[in-house]
Every structure is written in C-alpha cells, then in structure tokens.
Amino acid sequence: MKAILRLKEVSVSYTPGKNAVDKVTTDIYPNTITAIMGPSGCGKSTLLRAINRMHDLYANVQTTGEIILKGRNVLEMDPMEVRRMAGMVFQQPNPFPTMSIYDNVLAGYTLNGIRLGKNEKEEIVEQSLQSVALWDEVKDVMTKRGSFLSGGQQQRLCIARTLALKPEVLLMDEPTSALDPISTNKIEELLLQLKQQFTIIIVTHNMSQAARISDNAMFMYLGELVEHGNTTQMFTKPRNKRTEEYLTGVFG
Amino acid sequence: MNKDSIFRFLLSTAALLVLLFTAGIIYALVSRSTEAFQEYGVWGFVGNAEWDPRSATEEYGALSFILGTLYTSFFALLLCIPFSLAVALFNGEYYKGKKISSAVRSIVDLLAGIPSIVYGLWGFYTLRPLVIALGVSAQGFGIFLSSVVLAIMIIPYASSLSSEFLSMVPNNLKEGAYSLGATQIEVVQYISLPSAGSGIVASYILALGRALGETMAVTMLIGNTNRIPRGLSDTGNTMASVIANQFGEADGLKLSSLIAIGLLLFIITAVINLIAKLIMKKISLI
Amino acid sequence: MNQSSSIEQRKRKDKTIRHLVGFFSLFAMIPLFFILWDVISKGYKNFNLRLFTEVTPSSMDALLAISNGDPIPGGILNGMTGTILIVGLAILFSVPLGLFIGIYLADNQGKRFAGLVSYLTDLLQGMPSIVIGIIAYAWVVKPLGSYSALAGSVALTIMMLPMIVRSTEETLKMLPLSYKEAGLALGSSYTNVVFRILIPSGFGGIFTGILLAISRVMGETAPLMLTALGASVVHWKMMEPASAIPLLIWDFYNDPNLVDLIWSSSLLLLIVIFLLNWIAKIVARKWKV
Numbered sequence: 001m002k003a004i005l006r007l008k009e010v011s012v013s014y015t016p017g018k019n020a021v022d023k024v025t026t027d028i029y030p031n032t033i034t035a036i037m038g039p040s041g042c043g044k045s046t047l048l049r050a051i052n053r054m055h056d057l058y059a060n061v062q063t064t065g066e067i068i069l070k071g072r073n074v075l076e077m078d079p080m081e082v083r084r085m086a087g088m089v090f091q092q093p094n095p096f097p098t099m100s101i102y103d104n105v106l107a108g109y110t111l112n113g114i115r116l117g118k119n120e121k122e123e124i125v126e127q128s129l130q131s132v133a134l135w136d137e138v139k140d141v142m143t144k145r146g147s148f149l150s151g152g153q154q155q156r157l158c159i160a161r162t163l164a165l166k167p168e169v170l171l172m173d174e175p176t177s178a179l180d181p182i183s184t185n186k187i188e189e190l191l192l193q194l195k196q197q198f199t200i201i202i203v204t205h206n207m208s209q210a211a212r213i214s215d216n217a218m219f220m221y222l223g224e225l226v227e228h229g230n231t232t233q234m235f236t237k238p239r240n241k242r243t244e245e246y247l248t249g250v251f252g
Numbered sequence: 253m254n255k256d257s258i259f260r261f262l263l264s265t266a267a268l269l270v271l272l273f274t275a276g277i278i279y280a281l282v283s284r285s286t287e288a289f290q291e292y293g294v295w296g297f298v299g300n301a302e303w304d305p306r307s308a309t310e311e312y313g314a315l316s317f318i319l320g321t322l323y324t325s326f327f328a329l330l331l332c333i334p335f336s337l338a339v340a341l342f343n344g345e346y347y348k349g350k351k352i353s354s355a356v357r358s359i360v361d362l363l364a365g366i367p368s369i370v371y372g373l374w375g376f377y378t379l380r381p382l383v384i385a386l387g388v389s390a391q392g393f394g395i396f397l398s399s400v401v402l403a404i405m406i407i408p409y410a411s412s413l414s415s416e417f418l419s420m421v422p423n424n425l426k427e428g429a430y431s432l433g434a435t436q437i438e439v440v441q442y443i444s445l446p447s448a449g450s451g452i453v454a455s456y457i458l459a460l461g462r463a464l465g466e467t468m469a470v471t472m473l474i475g476n477t478n479r480i481p482r483g484l485s486d487t488g489n490t491m492a493s494v495i496a497n498q499f500g501e502a503d504g505l506k507l508s509s510l511i512a513i514g515l516l517l518f519i520i521t522a523v524i525n526l527i528a529k530l531i532m533k534k535i536s537l538i
Numbered sequence: 539m540n541q542s543s544s545i546e547q548r549k550r551k552d553k554t555i556r557h558l559v560g561f562f563s564l565f566a567m568i569p570l571f572f573i574l575w576d577v578i579s580k581g582y583k584n585f586n587l588r589l590f591t592e593v594t595p596s597s598m599d600a601l602l603a604i605s606n607g608d609p610i611p612g613g614i615l616n617g618m619t620g621t622i623l624i625v626g627l628a629i630l631f632s633v634p635l636g637l638f639i640g641i642y643l644a645d646n647q648g649k650r651f652a653g654l655v656s657y658l659t660d661l662l663q664g665m666p667s668i669v670i671g672i673i674a675y676a677w678v679v680k681p682l683g684s685y686s687a688l689a690g691s692v693a694l695t696i697m698m699l700p701m702i703v704r705s706t707e708e709t710l711k712m713l714p715l716s717y718k719e720a721g722l723a724l725g726s727s728y729t730n731v732v733f734r735i736l737i738p739s740g741f742g743g744i745f746t747g748i749l750l751a752i753s754r755v756m757g758e759t760a761p762l763m764l765t766a767l768g769a770s771v772v773h774w775k776m777m778e779p780a781s782a783i784p785l786l787i788w789d790f791y792n793d794p795n796l797v798d799l800i801w802s803s804s805l806l807l808l809i810v811i812f813l814l815n816w817i818a819k820i821v822a823r824k825w826k827v
Contacts, residue, residue, distance in 0.1 A: 083725040107721070108726075260728070267652070277696075338563045339566050342563040373791065492760070517666055
C-alpha cells in the first residue's frame with residue numbers, strides 16, 4: 001500500500017534551538033485511523049498542527065523537514081490549499097455562532113469564496129450531515145444556529161463542516177475530550193465508518209479510545225516519536241520501554 | 253494571499269494612525285502655545301496668578317486656574333468617595349449578582365449618560381438656589397456648587413470600576429473568613445477592601461482625571477473669576493472653564509495662553525491616567 | 539478577639555453598616571430622578587411639533603412674543619440637522635478606523651508596537667473634551683480659515699475612536715481562539731475569517747460599543763463651541779459652521795429671551811441619549827457571545 005502522508009524529519013520549534021517536535025519520520029496509509037498518544041506537552045498536538053500549517057498563524061514557530069501529502073510537500077504549498085486538503089476538528093466544538101446549521105456545513109465554501117448552485121449546496125449539506133449521522137436529527141431545523149445543538153451534535157456538525165470540503169485527511173485534536181461518554185461513543189462509531197472514505201489522524205490522551213478505534217498508533221515523548229506501529233501490537237507487545245511504562249500507567 | 257496582505261497592511265496603517273494622531277495632538281498644542289511660553293517662560297506662566305486681558309496691561313498666567321481646577325476636583329473627589337464606595341459595595345459585595353444590583357447599576361449608568369451641559373442647567377436652576385438658601389455664598393456660584401455637581405458626575409465612574417474590583421475578590425477567601433465566624437462587615441473590612449484596595453484607589457484616580465477635565469457644568473457654575481479662589485464659597489475658574497469661556501473672542505497672546513493652559517491640562521490628565529493605569533496593570537499581574 | 543465585642547455587638551455593627559451602604563447608594567441615585575423631574579416638568583410644555591420643524595428664533599422675535607404674552611416661536615431644527623451632520627460624519631470617520639485598529643490590537647497582543655498603540659489609545663480616551671476642541675480647532679479651523687461642521691466632527695471622531703477601538707478589541711479577544719483557527723483550517727483567507735466569522739460573532743459587543751460612543755458624543759458641547767460654532771439655518775454643508783442640540787442649549791442658557799427653549803431641548807437630548815443606551819443594552823443582551 002502506498003502512503004498518503006509521509007513525514008520526513010519533521011521538527012517544530014517555538015523558541016529557536018528547542019524543538020517541541022523533534023525529527024519525526026513516519027508514513028500514514030490511506031483509510032486508516034492513526035492515534036497519536038503521549039503525555040501532555042509531548043508535542044502530539046504540535047505535530048498534528050504542523051500537517052495543515054496551523055503554525056503559520058503565529059510568529060516565531062519554525063517547521064522544518066518534509067510533509068508529503070499525496071506526493072506534494074505541504075511546507076512548500078499555499079497554506080490555504082493545504083488546509084482544504086487536510087481538514088481539522090478541534091477539541092472544543094466550535095460551530096460558527098452567527099451561521100445556521102446549513103451555513104455552517106457550507107462555511108468552507110463561503111469562506112473560500114467558492115460559489116455553488118442551490119442543488120449542489122443541498123447535496124453537499126445532506127451528504128455531509130448524513131455521513132456524520134446528524135441529518136435525521138437536524139434536517140428540520142437547518143435554519144437554526146449551530147450553537148443550539150448539544151455538545152456532541154455540535155462536534156458532529158464541525159466534522160461535517162470539514163468533510164464538506166472533501167479533504168484527503170482528517171486531523172482531529174482530542175475531538176471528544178469536551179464531550180460526555182455517550183456523545184464520545186457516537187463520535188467513535190462515526191470515525192470507524194468515516195475511515196472507509198478518509199484517512200484519519202487523531203490526537204488523544206485517552207488510551208482506551210486509541211485502543212478501541214485506531215489501526216495504528218504513534219507514541220510520542222518529549223517531542224520524539226518513540227514508537228509507531230500496529231495498535232494491537234503496541235498495546236500488547238510494546239517494543240520500547242517508555243511506551244510500555246506509559247501504557248501501564250507508570251507515568252503520564 | 254494577496255488580499256490578506258493588503259488587509260493586514262490596512263490594519264497596521266490604521267494602528268499607525270493612532271501614533272500620528274498623538275504626534276499631531278502634541279504638535280498642535282505645543283506649537284500653538286509657544287508664543288505664551290516664550291513671552292513668560294514655562295514657570296513664569298505656570299506660577300503667575302495674574303490673568304488680565306485688558307490690552308493696556310495685558311498679562312497672562314495659569315496659576316489661578318490650575319489651583320481652581322485642583323480645588324474643585326479634589327473637593328469633588330472627597331464628596332464622591334462615601335457615595336461611590338457605598339454603590340461599589342452595594343453592587344460588588346452586598347447584592348452582587350442580585351436583581352436589585354443590576355437595577356442600581358442601570359440607574360448609575362444613566363447618570364453617566366447625562367450630558368455635562370444638562371448637569372450644568374440642573375446645578376444652575378435647582379442646586380444654586382439651595383446653596384444660596386444654605387448661606388454658603390450670596391450668589392450661589394463658586395467652587396462649592398461646582399464641586400457638588402462634579403461629585404455627582406463622577407460617582408458613576410468611581411463606583412462602576414471599583415465594584416468590578418470588589419467582585420473580583422476570590423470567593424474562597426471570603427468563605428474562609430465566614431467559616432471562621434466573621435460577619436459580612438468583617439469580611440468586607442478584613443478581606444474584600446484590602447484585596448480590592450489598590451483597584452479601588454485606581455478607580456478614584458481615574459474619576460479624578462474625569463473631574464479635572466470636565467468643562468461645561470463647571471463653566472456654568474463656578475462664577476468665572478480670574479483669580480485664585482480664597483475658599484470653598486468663593487468663585488473662580490478651572491483650566492477647562494477658562495478655555496470654554498474665553499476661547500471664542502481670543503486671539504494673539506491670549507489665544508496662545510489659553511492653548512498653553514490646554515496643554516497643561518492635557519499633561520496633568522495624562523499623568524493622572526497613567527498613574528491609574530500603572531496601578532491597575534500591577535494588579536492584573538498578580 | 540476583644541471580650542467586649544460580643545456577638546450581639548458585632549451583629550449590630552454589621553447591620554448598621556449594611557443600612558449605611560443602602561442609604562448612601564440610594565442617595566447617590568437620587569440626582570437622576572431630580573434631574574429627570576426637572577427636565578420633564580419644565581420641558582414638556584415646549585416639547586411640540588414646532589421644536590422639530592422650525593429653526594431657532596432670533597432673540598428679538600422671542601422678546602416680542604414674550605412681551606405679548608405668547609409662547610416663543612420656533613424650534614431647534616437647525617440643531618437637530620447639525621447634530622445629525624456632525625455626529626454622522628464622526629461615525630463615518632471613526633467606525634471603520636476604530637474597527638481596524640481594534641482588530642489590529644486584538645490580533646497582535648504582546649507585540650511592542652501594539653502595546654504602544656494600546657497605550658496611546660488610553661491616552662486619547664482620557665483627554666478632556668475641551669482639549670480635543672482645541673486640537674480640532676488647530677487641525678481644521680485654523681488651516682481652513684473657518685469654523686465648520688467638519689471641524690466639529692473631527693473633534694467628535696477623536697472622542698469616539700478610542701471607545702470603538704477598546705470595545706472592538708475587548709469583544710474580539712473574548713471570542714474563542716478556535717473560531718479563527720477553525721476558519722483558517724477550512725482554508726479560508728484571514729480577511730474572510732475576520733469579516734465572515736469574527737466580526738459577525740462579535741457583532742453584539744462591537745455594535746454596543748459604537749452605540750455607546752455615539753450616545754457619549756451626542757451631548758458634547760465644549761469641543762463643538764471651539765469648532766462647529768453654531769448656525770441659525772438648516773444646511774448640510776460640512777465646510778460651513780453648523781449648530782448642534784447641545785450648542786443650542788448653551789446659546790439659550792446665555793440668552794434670557796430664549797431661556798424657555800432650554801428644557802425642551804434638554805428633554806429631547808436626554809431622550810435620544812437614553813434611547814441609544816437602551817438599544818445598546820438590548821443589543822448586548824441579544825447578541826451575547
């Protein structure tokens with residue numbers, strides 16, 4: 001199988017000379033879920049945000065190495081194009097408060113100034129909401145604001161908003177940490193379905209979540225990628241001592 | 253990307269305008285007051301209490317107005333403290349978060365919204381006869397009347413900010429004191445006021461800054477005499493009121509002297525506000 | 539604890555102070571009702587259609603009417619149009635500029651230049667209105683050689699600008715950072731994120747700030763005395779002297795023949811200002827972030 005995303009010696013630093021992510025090299029394969037785990041401050045979110053060039057927003061953040069998404073180096077592309085190819089879902093559900101549910105799903109298009117016909121719009125909205133299993137719940141309240149929904153529904157709306165742009169990979173930064181167990185469960189089921197069409201990378205501090213849904217797992221510690229491999233194998237027979245210690249709760 | 257760089261350029265240009273504005277303000281005030289300062293010297297102008305516009309004996313000094321401003325403002329501040337402290341305690345401590353507190357807040361907000369000139373009218377037509385009846389002064393005009401109206405005008409500023417500082421006092425501190433058996437006033441006395449103290453002081457300093465620059469109401473009530481006031485019942489002029497009163501018909505050295513007073517007023521209020529901001533900055537750092 | 543301060547005594551002290559706080563608070567609010575009573579009871583008689591449709595009478599006409607025992611003729615139409623012209627221009631200048639500076643400050647926190655701009659904004663905000671009048675006089679009246687509505691609106695712009703900057707900045711800072719990030723993560727340009735997400739999301743706070751700034755300058759008199767001067771006719775020319783409602787109140791106050799118009803004009807001014815405050819409150823509540 002050919003990797004969809006290849007990281008080569010990727011380093012990110014907030015202050016010169018100190019790498020928050022240090023020379024991470026790995027491959028991510030299509031239609032898989034990869035979980036990035038590690039204690040807080042290990043650089044897992046920082047690595048995730050390097051992939052869609054979110055670090056460009058802040059001065060003094062340096063990203064080096066190569067991030068090859070579908071054969072092109074992300075670091076040499078227009079960041080706006082990259083971000084359309086790599087959708088991101090955040091920790092806190094954040095539907096845009098002034099937009100209706102309908103407009104939220106289409107936000108990626110309006111924000112990018114892409115005009116769509118009415119039929120096209122309806123189709124994208126229905127398809128996106130269907131794929132996050134939200135369509136039946138909201139199809140009669142499309143003109144209401146997204147902020148009226150429950151936390152779990154809001155997060156699914158945010159996923160739909162990202163999916164509407166038909167990205168290559170989905171980057172998820174602890175997407176369930178602000179949700180209750182039932183909503184979390186629903187999102188996890190959803191991710192397992194979504195991997196049929198998308199490639200998902202999810203940052204999580206929840207080990208059992210990683211074990212439940214991911215095909216591959218990455219364990220990071222102090223900015224370094226300590227271990228990357230098949231999830232089941234990593235949980236049962238970790239190759240690295242620090243991975244084992246983390247997974248058994250010695251630290252973290 | 254191109255659109256973004258244009259937009260970002262516009263944003264920085266707008267921010268740069270603030271710098272240019274300030275420079276332009278200082279330039280305008282300084283360049284137009286040089287005539288007066290050259291004539292009398294800075295200290296000669298500041299330290300001279302004589303203000304005589306008659307062309308034969310023309311002479312201008314700012315001291316009477318500086319002192320007039322300080323008298324009225326500090327007396328107003330003194331008068332305003334018990335009331336604004338009460339309102340601050342009412343909103344930030346005793347009835348914090350209750351419906352009645354938001355009603356009080358709205359009323360005080362309305363007081364802040366009344367224009368200076370309407371305060372002046374009210375002071376002139378309603379308070380002045382009262383001041384005469386009380387026998388404070390024969391005409392009613394003067395430092396006393398101006399200060400009373402000024403005090404009413406700055407209560408909203410002093411109280412709204414200090415009630416905010418009071419309500420920021422952490423609840424666990426107060427609960428700690430209550431759990432030791434303290435009464436509410438003891439909590440206020442030993443916990444709330446000491447914790448919010450410097451914030452409250454800062455809000456009074458800001459209120460003082462307001463009073464120093466207040467123009468219309470004072471112009472209508474202070475009596476407009478160009479000499480150092482000899483007491484609370486005496487008439488006088490503040491820096492702002494003398495400008496408002498005499499700017500219209502002024503030219504030459506007199507105009508320059510009035511603008512020089514404006515420059516001094518600008519410096520005084522800037523310093524006062526800076527002190528308040530420094531105190532508040534220190535609090536937010538803790 | 540002192541033996542003598544028994545629980546009874548401490549409770550009594552607590553109660554006394556509580557009453558004092560209530561009493562002094564009440565006392566601090568009383569002036570509002572007195573002022574309102576004064577303005578309404580004296581102003582309602584002349585608060586009629588004429589106030590809105592006629593310009594200020596000359597002192598002579600008023601004197602004649604008074605000596606005949608008639609109510610003084612005329613209204614304050616010239617003041618209303620002048621206020622609309624001057625404040626309108628000031629809104630036109632200060633709102634876009636204030637928004638841009640506010641956005642800049644919210645987005646560049648911690649940078650040195652932004653810190654300086656923020657400090658200077660505070661400085662502008664604390665400037666006495668009479669000093670602002672002098673500045674607009676030096677900037678506009680002197681170079682153009684004449685008093686004008688434009689000069690008045692420049693003065694009001696300097697007053698409104700820092701208020702709008704602050705409210706925009708504070709509102710945008712309160713929005714979750716992830717709104718901006720989510721917009722950009724969808725591939726949007728920064729410009730579109732600002733105009734389509736951030737400003738609409740903060741609309742309540744920003745709009746409230748603008749309304750309050752308008753209501754604050756609405757009653758300003760001192761800076762206009764030095765800049766707009768006043769006019770007894772209705773016109774919409776920004777290069778000519780213009781009147782404003784507070785300026786007319788000042789004129790009436792100084793002219794014994796016109797004194798009857800003081801209260802109705804003040805009443806109108808208060809109604810407009812309180813209305814703006816009220817709308818601002820509703821907007822703030824309705825569009826809460």
